[in-house]
Amino acid sequence: xxxxxxxxxxxxxxxxxxxxxxxxxxxxxxxxxxxxxxxxxxxxxxxxxxxxxxxxxxxxxxxxxxxxxxxxxxxxxxxxxxxxxxxxxxxxxxxxxxxxxxxxxxxxxxxxxxxxxxxxxxxxxxxxxxxxxxxxxxxxxxxxxxxxxxxxxxxxxxxxxxxxxxxxxxxxxxxxxxxxxxxxxxxxxxxxxxxxxxxxxxxxxxxxxxxxxxxxxxxxxxxxxxxxxxxxxxxxxxxxxxxxxxxxxxxxxxxxxxxxxxxxxxxxxxxxxxxxxxxxxxxxxxx
Amino acid sequence: xxxxxxxxxxxxxxxxxxxxxxxxxxxxxxxxxxxxxxxxxxxxxxxxxxxxxxxxxxxxxxxxxxxxxxxxxxxxxxxxxxxxxxxxxxxxxxxxxxxxxxxxxxxxxxxxxxxxxxxxxxxxxxxxxxxxxxxxxxxxxxxxxxxxxxxxxxxxxxx
Numbered sequence: 237x238x239x240x241x242x243x244x245x246x247x248x249x250x251x252x253x254x255x256x257x258x259x260x261x262x263x264x265x266x267x268x269x270x271x272x273x274x275x276x277x278x279x280x281x282x283x284x285x286x287x288x289x290x291x292x293x294x295x296x297x298x299x300x301x302x303x304x305x306x307x308x309x310x311x312x313x314x315x316x317x318x319x320x321x322x323x324x325x326x327x328x329x330x331x332x333x334x335x336x337x338x339x340x341x342x343x344x345x346x347x348x349x350x351x352x353x354x355x356x357x358x359x360x361x362x363x364x365x366x367x368x369x370x371x372x373x374x375x376x377x378x379x380x381x382x383x384x385x386x387x388x389x390x391x392x393x394x395x396x397x398x399x400x401x402x403x404x405x406x407x408x409x410x411x412x413x414x415x416x417x418x419x420x421x422x423x424x425x426x427x428x429x430x431x432x433x434x435x436x437x438x439x440x441x442x443x444x445x446x447x448x449x450x451x452x453x454x455x456x457x458x459x460x461x462x463x464x465x466x467x468x469x470x471x472x473x474x475x476x477x478x479x480x481x482x483x484x485x486x487x488x489x490x491x492x493x494x495x496x497x498x499x500x501x502x503x504x505x506x507x508x509x510x511x512x513x514x515x516x517x518x519x520x521x522x523x
Numbered sequence: 524x525x526x527x528x529x530x531x532x533x534x535x536x537x538x539x540x541x542x543x544x545x546x547x548x549x550x551x552x553x554x555x556x557x558x559x560x561x562x563x564x565x566x567x568x569x570x571x572x573x574x575x576x577x578x579x580x581x582x583x584x585x586x587x588x589x590x591x592x593x594x595x596x597x598x599x600x601x602x603x604x605x606x607x608x609x610x611x612x613x614x615x616x617x618x619x620x621x622x623x624x625x626x627x628x629x630x631x632x633x634x635x636x637x638x639x640x641x642x643x644x645x646x647x648x649x650x651x652x653x654x655x656x657x658x659x660x661x662x663x664x665x666x667x668x669x670x671x672x673x674x675x676x677x678x679x680x681x682x
Contacts, residue, residue, distance in 0.1 A: 337568065
């Protein structure tokens with residue numbers, strides 16, 4: 237295996253495009269190194285992107301959004317108070333992943349590209365409307381978070397392409413987000429179901445919403461029907477019930493040791509309601 | 524397979540080594556540099572026995588490549604005690620009998636030290652969550668938590 241640490245994304249793309257055999261990009265390594273050890277992947281070339289300038293930066297953009305470098309760790313996100321004030325759900329979702337040690341290395345981009353259906357940060361990214369700059373041999377393109385994973389362990393990135401930046405939209409007034417997951421204990425576990433909700437209010441009325449679910453389908457998915465159940469309401473019981481019904485209807489989970497189809501489908505609705513309440517409270521306080 | 528030359532800093536001292544690209548920082552510390560304090564429990568980032576800090580950040584050294592140490596600062600359990608005097612955490616672990624087989628202890632000491640540098644006055648809950656990635660199969664954790672809380676209290680008095 238060759239270990240390369242290019243100084244620019246253009247160099248990284250050029251190295252990846254010409255590399256024979258299996259290539260992997262290395263950011264925090266919390267998935268790649270585990271997969272290498274287990275012989276799930278045996279890269280011929282490993283391209284460490286952490287020496288590329290800007291990959292460790294969290295920066296506010298002129299429009300009030302955020303650009304997060306692809307090597308920024310969960311611990312660094314947690315320590316950026318302004319990011320957490322704007323997007324508490326996104327930061328909390330990332331913070332749920334693994335131990336303190338894992339938080340010292342794990343990245344949003346890695347969680348997205350590992351493409352686990354149960355990845356905690358991914359429903360939160362989808363709900364927040366996060367987009368990614370994908371850099372490849374043909375230049376840059378912008379891709380929505382929900383369009384990166386295509387199945388368990390599979391992404392829409394072509395050979396030689398990698399994510400070079402994470403873009404979080406401007407929060408704006410009257411907005412709030414939340415992410416909740418179900419696990420059978422309090423820490424250090426993989427989501428049985430995850431749900432991210434992001435919404436905006438004017439007064440008490442919800443004017444826009446995005447709802448995303450994790451661990452209930454081959455990929456984390458955006459659920460427009462669940463969002464539609466919220467818009468125009470003041471999150472009364474009828475809206476919450478409609479939200480739960482739409483969330484459960486969007487589930488196509490597997491039965492496994494972590495949860496049955498019936499359990500996951502039910503819990504998706506329960507978590508959607510609870511996350512919506514948290515996001516709604518945050519949004520009303522942010523007016 | 525050609526080896527990679529790495530220059531780094533370990534416990535404040537300059538260090539150089541040659542490693543294979545696939546070798547982890549844990550392999551390098553134990554097998555090339557003779558620093559066997561960090562232990563290999565799982566090798567997959569689940570148990571925390573290999574905990575070290577990398578530029579001050581707590582990580583599992585089994586999930587870091589040796590090659591990634593280039594130009595970075597690494598701290599291991601071997602650097603915790605200033606000279607011949609035990610660090611308060613080490614002393615309190617002995618006083619509270621917070622270890623039995625000892626495999627998890629170096630990782631827990633490194634992790635607890637990182638916590639107390641960030642938060643000198645943690646609650647018991649904060650200690651338990653911070654150390655959730657350090658598995659111990661002997662003690663049942665209570666003595667470990669008590670030792671960390673006691674060390675924190677003593678370090679606050681001295682500070």
